[in-house]
Amino acid sequence: MAIEQRERTLVLIKPDGVQRSLIGEILRRYERTGLKLVGLKFLIPDEKTVREHYMSDENWLKSVGDKSVAAYEKKGLKAPFEDPIKCGEAVLERLVKYLSSGPIAAMVWQGNEAVGIVRKITGGTEPLSSDVGTIRGDLTVDSYNLGDTDGRAVRNLIHASGSVGEAEKEIKIWFREEEIIKYRLVQESILYDVNLDGIVE
Ligand code: CDP
Ligand code: MG
Numbered sequence: 650m651a652i653e654q655r656e657r658t659l660v661l662i663k664p665d666g667v668q669r670s671l672i673g674e675i676l677r678r679y680e681r682t683g684l685k686l687v688g689l690k691f692l693i694p695d696e697k698t699v700r701e702h703y704m705s706d707e708n709w710l711k712s713v714g715d716k717s718v719a720a721y722e723k724k725g726l727k728a729p730f731e732d733p734i735k736c737g738e739a740v741l742e743r744l745v746k747y748l749s750s751g752p753i754a755a756m757v758w759q760g761n762e763a764v765g766i767v768r769k770i771t772g773g774t775e776p777l778s779s780d781v782g783t784i785r786g787d788l789t790v791d792s793y794n795l796g797d798t799d800g801r802a803v804r805n806l807i808h809a810s811g812s813v814g815e816a817e818k819e820i821k822i823w824f825r826e827e828e829i830i831k832y833r834l835v836q837e838s839i840l841y842d843v844n845l846d847g848i849v850e
Contacts, residue, residue, distance in 0.1 A: 654841055658763040659819040661808040664751035671806065672754050675784055678770055679758055683840050688757035688829045698822060699748040703741055705818040710737035720793035743802035755823045764813055771809040
């Protein structure tokens, strides 16, 4: 199999997605791209796993902290902490509560540019501003404003890995190697074969 066909990404349908009965709708949106589903499970995560998941990327605390500070500034408010890392830690505590509140569906998708394709379909972090046509933009209503007012994480239905490196680390947290299925999907010959021969009889 060519190297580009092997890129993998992790998707978690968060507890709000499961409670909204959106598992099928969300899966359908990823599935019809042509990406291959190679791992799938349904579980209630413990707090330790959620912490490990978000902390697996050492830059994540800072980047999520920056996002949080920007959201406060946009409202003309001061963030609770000046240090973005401290703001990131506050978001992490909210996320631990959110992700471990009920069952989630975890999946691994594989194929050319899997990380970028899945992020595009998922949409930006805040449902209020996620693009129309994306899962977060179409299927829910949350905003930084409401999340901060209620002191909770932004409920945006999905986690999707942000980079290939992030995906590799995150997949190991949720799946053992033998739980990821290696198989051929017939449509791969249409997606990837150099010559589309063998179609016409
Ligand atoms: O999920 P995504 O990669 O788009 O965003 P992130 O910056 O990695 O943040 C992870 C998750 O934290 C988001 O999906 C939100 O659920 C939550 N979050 C939040 O509640 N408040 C923020 N200011 C930023 C993120
Ligand atoms: Mg992220």
